[in-house]
């Protein structure tokens with residue numbers, strides 16, 4: 001049995017000053033309110049559109065909680081603070097929704113900048129990118145569906161593949177591990193194919209490239225097993241970030257609109273079951289699979305520690321990492337870190353306006369039913385009480 005406990009809120013908030021805690025309290029209290037959060041997105045977009053100077057307000061509140069800064073340099077203080085508390089950072093350039101080749105190239109340069117920053121830097125455990133940061137949804141959907149590309153599209157597709165190879169190749173050269181995020185199911189096949197090709201090319205000695213598997217999909221446990229078999233057949237280490245998945249509503253809506261069988265599990269229990277089965281499978285093959293459990297779920301995080309214990313795997317095994325997002329589930333991250341496990345947090349960064357979609361998603365995730373407190377808010381309230389007493 002594992003001895004780690006997530007109840008120690010002193011560990012969880014050790015890196016936060018009283019002022020930080022008060023600010024977090026005000027913020028989580030505000031976003032605990034469902035109606036307020038539903039107004040937030042249209043109100044902020046409107047204010048930005050008519051040029052109201054709201055950047056300052058955003059930077060001092062929600063941005064400060066969930067984002068490292070507008071630039072890599074602005075993230076330094078956060079990276080340092082996390083590292084002092086034995087938690088690594090994953091620099092995540094969070095600019096979304098770009099559409100021009102010029103913007104795609106800028107995003108590629110920014111990601112290469114994170115690889116450079118991570119080189120020989122023990123405070124940065126991984127880098128990460130989303131393929132949609134430098135590829136259109138359209139080209140990824142066509143490629144995923146096996147559709148014929150016209151000559152223009154073929155060139156466009158070649159540029160996407162080149163960017164992925166440039167980023168993964170640079171990461172490999174500098175011995176920097178890198179995650180490829182998972183996205184919507186209708187563009188995922190193209191992403192999986194590239195991720196597998198990159199792992200085959202760069203994971204021959206040790207894990208550099210990690211694909212992401214979303215267990216809220218009914219077919220992903222099987223996909224994990226197939227990916228592992230492929231890695232064994234081709235002599236490379238499979239790198240996998242295990243997540244439940246972030247696009248459930250969008251997936252369900254599209255499946256309904258286009259009348260196909262929804263790829264998402266019928267209920268939360270099925271997602272949990274497959275996620276945990278995925279963890280078990282990986283631990284059984286830990287010599288040939290390197291994993292990162294990207295989750296805020298206490299049970300799954302605990303299960304992973306128990307599986308490690310049962311199989312006599314040391315806490316700091318280089319093939320096993322736990323990861324949460326900055327500003328969330330600190331009780332999981334820091335208690336695991338204190339117990340000696342490998343832990344890292346996503347540290348998103350980018351201009352205020354560009355990271356707003358990311359911030360709206362975090363706000364929505366932390367609302368709760370009327371009259372109840374979200375988990376984050378109740379943890380903060382308890383820590384404030386503990387410090388007062």
Ligand SMILES: Cc1cc2nc3c(=O)[nH]c(=O)nc-3n(C[C@H](O)[C@H](O)[C@H](O)COP(=O)(O)OP(=O)(O)OC[C@H]3O[C@@H](n4cnc5c(N)ncnc54)[C@H](O)[C@@H]3O)c2cc1C
Nearest residue numbers: 181182216243244245246267268271294295296297323324
């Ligand atoms: C480090 C890190 C990296 C991540 N990277 C990615 C990524 O690359 N791609 C991505 O898509 N997401 C990613 N996520 C987000 C992740 O997929 C989840 O949305 C989020 O973390 C919540 O799930 P959870 O495991 O923390 O646990 P929980 O809070 O226990 O589970 C919530 C999740 O369960 C699933 N779920 C909820 N209700 C149902 C239902 N009725 N039926 C079926 N399933 C249900 C959904 O996936 C939901 O997000 C990442 C998260 C972290 C912490």
